[in-house]
Amino acid sequence: xxxxxxxxxxxxxxxxxxxxxxxxxxxxxxxxxxxxxxxxxxxxxxxxxxxxxxxxxxxxxxxxxxxxxxxxxxxxxxxxxxxxxxxxxxxxxxxxxxxxxxxxxxxxxxx
Amino acid sequence: xxxxxxxxxxxxxxxxxxxxxxxxxxxxxxxxxxxxxxxxxxxxxxxxxxxxxxxxxxxxxxxxxxxxxxxxxxxxxxxxxxxxxxxxxxxxxxxxxxxxxxxxxxxxxxxxxxxxxxxxxxxxxx
Numbered sequence: 001x002x003x004x005x006x007x008x009x010x011x012x013x014x015x016x017x018x019x020x021x022x023x024x025x026x027x028x029x030x031x032x033x034x035x036x037x038x039x040x041x042x043x044x045x046x047x048x049x050x051x052x053x054x055x056x057x058x059x060x061x062x063x064x065x066x067x068x069x070x071x072x073x074x075x076x077x078x079x080x081x082x083x084x085x086x087x088x089x090x091x092x093x094x095x096x097x098x099x100x101x102x103x104x105x106x107x108x109x110x111x
Numbered sequence: 112x113x114x115x116x117x118x119x120x121x122x123x124x125x126x127x128x129x130x131x132x133x134x135x136x137x138x139x140x141x142x143x144x145x146x147x148x149x150x151x152x153x154x155x156x157x158x159x160x161x162x163x164x165x166x167x168x169x170x171x172x173x174x175x176x177x178x179x180x181x182x183x184x185x186x187x188x189x190x191x192x193x194x195x196x197x198x199x200x201x202x203x204x205x206x207x208x209x210x211x212x213x214x215x216x217x218x219x220x221x222x223x224x225x226x227x228x229x230x231x232x233x234x235x236x237x
Contacts, residue, residue: 099173
């Protein structure tokens, strides 16, 4: 069981908007620790997508955005493209575990 | 250009000690604020943070694995080494190294991983 909970899968048609949720608790997201997001294609290096809830590094399209509220966070992808098909992970810090924690990952399928 | 690459044995036997090396380029672990972490992912399971080493040689370990882990750095070689003792089949996983960055926000230091290696699969046989 992951400390951060994500849906196992989401899907959407090209051009649509999808969201990936990340649910935590008062010892991580709810304690004020930011949520960061990664995109991963199996066999490749995970790619850093968003830090600090909604800050994108250069090169990441603005179709990707993040938000946080209470003990949860979300990644939104608009204008879905075939190349977005990948696994997405959220990450934060948990003070009760004294360590960095990840969600279980969400597989995005572009229909 | 920042790159990281993991290397080590693909197969180890139960009870043996695993040694993994992360060789990186594009930054130096002598630079203030630079950190490298190890993270693993068992097949079909979630990512799990294992250990972190900082430019000033501060070290941090997963509380559940700290008795088995040692992280070190060889700055002249741009390498970070992770050893894990008493390997078990449940330790079968893809092991990643990643550069860790920080910023101050929401009242505390926040940490994230901005560059990752491709990972190396380690299988533990019984």
